[in-house]
Amino acid sequence: MQPLLLTMGDPTGIGPEIIIKALLDQVFTDLSHEVQVVGDVNVLSHAARIFDCTAKTEKLDDRLYALCFGASSLIVHSRSDLDVDSIHYGQPDTSCGKAMADYIEYAIDRCLHASAAGIVTCPINKAAINAAGYHFPGHTELLAERCGVDKVVMMLAGERLKVCLVTTHLAHRDVPSRLSCDEILQTLRITSRAFQQQFGIAKPRLAVLALNPHASEEGLFGDEEELIIAPAIKAAQAEGITADGPHSADTLFHFAVKGAYDAVICMYHDQGLIPLKLLHFDDAVNVTLGLPIIRTSVDHGTAYDLAGTGKANISSLVAALQMAEQMADNRKL
């Protein structure tokens, strides 16, 4: 069985320590897929000290190590040679920015060449990867580009609520001009197909949100609902997709969490991620739908205020690993 690759994320964030914590808590041994880390063996070894552990490092091959703590061990594809004495929690430099982007690119490459089952990502700092010359607003867009896909969907998934975004990382003032009937229709198609093929829901029920308050109150404040969103829903319905709306965003979530829908299609990042993280910050998973490879992620960021303390919660990491494993198993069926 091919391994799941877990990218370490920002070397100065909480990524390294949640990986070590997961290893010490035997999280990886509870999975049927082997988990291998793509990161920096010295940074991980350094992070072990946060938990008063000393890691033994064994070189297996070029850039391939085993990191051992007593009976627990972890294979590490060590793709950077950062100097742990010159990097500091919460302060990424250009070498860290380059390293975190390299980890993702290496993992994508392995998946595209069918030598890994999927990718689970720890958080990156978007400003740091951009400063290092990788002009992407996040993993999602980097993954889409490297996999040669025009449109993907960012879904954040918790037990009670799943939100899928039509637009992702962009300024609020740019949202209306980036919304189009085609973008919404593609989001509905990708989401519906992913639920059917990857999550085993034959007829996913999708709620589509409005952009404006009260779905624009019949055009009183805005016309995106009439001109863009409603036609996209109609086109999706004509293709057999179970979608309805546009729904007022302020009330729809109440019904969605009671089980009326499998997912909520949101027009912009915070429209969906505020309710999602309010309910599920500890245990939600970020999944990229529409890729030819499997990618899940923790739902939280680099948490610089916690980095180096060992206090970060690993529940979202555990959920992201479990979901990647479930997606890999479904793919085999």
Ligand SMILES: NC(=O)c1ccc[n+]([C@@H]2O[C@H](COP(=O)([O-])OP(=O)(O)OC[C@H]3O[C@@H](n4cnc5c(N)ncnc54)[C@H](O)[C@@H]3O)[C@@H](O)[C@H]2O)c1
């Ligand atoms: N998947 C990703 O790569 C990803 C996701 C979200 C944010 N980010 C990036 O992370 C950076 C910081 O973003 P932010 O401050 O908006 O969000 P954040 O999630 O890093 O932090 C928000 C708050 O939540 C706390 N927190 C985060 N993770 C936690 C955990 N595992 N356990 C306990 N508390 C936790 C933090 O201490 C902080 O108080 C930004 O550069 C952002 O772009 C990356």
Ligand SMILES: N[C@H](C(=O)O)[C@H](O)COP(=O)(O)O
């Ligand atoms: N939008 C995500 C969130 O707030 O949790 C996050 O920034 C991660 O995005 P990528 O997976 O594209 O890095």
